[in-house]
Amino acid sequence: VLLEMEFKGMYVDEQLLNEMSSDFGKKIDSLTKGIYNESGFEFNVNSTQQLAKILFDVKGLPEIKKRSTAEDVLEQLKGKHILPEMVLEFRKLNKLKNTYIDALPELINQSSGRIHSTFNQAMTATGRLSSSNPNFQNIPIKTQEGREIRKAFRSSDPNWLIFSADYSQIELRIMAHLSQDEALVDAFNKGVDIHATTAASVFNVSIDEVEPSMRRTAKIVNFGLLYGAGPFRMSQELGIPQKEAKSLIEAYFATYAGIKNYVDSMMDFAKENRFVTTLLGRKRPVWDIDSSNHLHREAAKRMAINMPIQGTSAEMIKLAMTSIYESIIEKKMESNMLLQIHDELVFESPKDELNELKDIVLDKMINAMSLSVPIEVDSGHGQSWYEAH
DNA sequence: ACCACATGCAA
DNA sequence: TATTGCATGTGGT
Ligand SMILES: [Mg+2]
Numbered sequence: 001v002l003l004e005m006e007f008k009g010m011y012v013d014e015q016l017l018n019e020m021s022s023d024f025g026k027k028i029d030s031l032t033k034g035i036y037n038e039s040g041f042e043f044n045v046n047s048t049q050q051l052a053k054i055l056f057d058v059k060g061l062p063e064i065k066k067r068s069t070a071e072d073v074l075e076q077l078k079g080k081h082i083l084p085e086m087v088l089e090f091r092k093l094n095k096l097k098n099t100y101i102d103a104l105p106e107l108i109n110q111s112s113g114r115i116h117s118t119f120n121q122a123m124t125a126t127g128r129l130s131s132s133n134p135n136f137q138n139i140p141i142k143t144q145e146g147r148e149i150r151k152a153f154r155s156s157d158p159n160w161l162i163f164s165a166d167y168s169q170i171e172l173r174i175m176a177h178l179s180q181d182e183a184l185v186d187a188f189n190k191g192v193d194i195h196a197t198t199a200a201s202v203f204n205v206s207i208d209e210v211e212p213s214m215r216r217t218a219k220i221v222n223f224g225l226l227y228g229a230g231p232f233r234m235s236q237e238l239g240i241p242q243k244e245a246k247s248l249i250e251a252y253f254a255t256y257a258g259i260k261n262y263v264d265s266m267m268d269f270a271k272e273n274r275f276v277t278t279l280l281g282r283k284r285p286v287w288d289i290d291s292s293n294h295l296h297r298e299a300a301k302r303m304a305i306n307m308p309i310q311g312t313s314a315e316m317i318k319l320a321m322t323s324i325y326e327s328i329i330e331k332k333m334e335s336n337m338l339l340q341i342h343d344e345l346v347f348e349s350p351k352d353e354l355n356e357l358k359d360i361v362l363d364k365m366i367n368a369m370s371l372s373v374p375i376e377v378d379s380g381h382g383q384s385w386y387e388a389h
Numbered sequence: 390a391c392c393a394c395a396t397g398c399a400a
Numbered sequence: 401t402a403t404t405g406c407a408t409g410t411g412g413t
Contacts, residue, residue: 138399
């Protein structure tokens with residue numbers, strides 16, 4: 001299945017990317033000049049060392065994480081000087097231009113007119129796929145400027161469409177299944193808004209009283225728990241004091257006591273066996289689980305918590321992929337599976353085949369594995385990936 | 390040519 | 401001091 005995805009490749013609109021490139025180029029040039037002006041020196045803005053000299057030595061801004069100029073540091077320096085904001089804008093546009101807008105057209109194959117990534121099957125520690133040359137699993141979506149790039153991922157034929165289907169909250173559902181936590185399993189079975197339900201319980205209010213900010217908090221906490229985040233990281237993510245983050249996590253574990261139980265029993269299993277496993281039996285060794293080094297031991301714990309969840313999710317979508325592939329062949333359909341992005345599958349399909357494809361994809365994704373919680377799949381279609389997802 | 394590191398994109 | 405990846409650029413060997 002992966003070979004077929006690689007051979008078929010993705011059509012990418014070169015002209016659209018070229019237009020974006022000159023547009024981005026002008027903005028980057030003007031930002032660069034502005035940064036030179038504001039700093040009083042012409043230097044390489046891409047050099048973190050040179051930028052640190054300007055910000056911390058020349059302008060005397062406070063060092064927050066040693067001499068790091070990373071995004072979260074520049075965000076905190078925003079109010080003190082205009083330069084950090086300009087550098088952030090420069091970095092955003094430069095990243096998109098260099099990594100995607102200018103790089104992708106170079107990779108268009110002369111014979112096929114399409115881009116052929118490699119989907120690595122045996123690379124990751126958890127059983128996920130990875131994608132390289134180019135990486136099709138990190139195409140931008142978070143900012144509007146980046147999201148525009150997805151308009152270039154389109155069908156080459158006006159009579160064909162892009163179809164995308166993605167699992168909804170798949171890792172949380174798998175955590176519910178693996179832990180058998182009663183409240184989490186119940187919530188999913190009732191089909192309620194899981195983040196709002198979490199917020200109601202953690203903040204001890206009724207579901208109608210959940211404010212959007214409470215829901216956002218619950219979403220971040222739900223997410224963080226999948227990775228074993230502690231109070232420090234949670235406080236950073238939420239922008240609250242560490243003490244508040246700590247009591248938030250405690251309230252969470254009180255709501256979902258089965259999750260705490262799952263984490264503990266996963267630890268015991270890992271210590272006993274020095275590996276952890278997915279639902280279907282993939283093993284990951286975790287030698288550092290009893291390391292004498294505290295940092296190594298804690299890191300191993302987080303990997304042991306996350307691997308069964310991330311790995312089981314990977315198994316589910318891989319089963320769906322082989323099943324969908326076989327159906328498409330059996331029904332002599334023309335649609336092609338093109339991309340896999342961990343919980344999402346992207347296809348191209350003749351317009352008159354779309355409804356049939358959608359029925360197959362949703363059925364196979366939803367029923368790939370049988371868990372104690374329902375599986376939900378969202379989908380969409382359009383001229384490009386931008387509209388489809 | 391190769392490497393470590395910083396940075397930042399995705400799920 | 402939250403998991404899994406890959407690409408780019410700098411600064412160095
Ligand atoms: Mg999703």
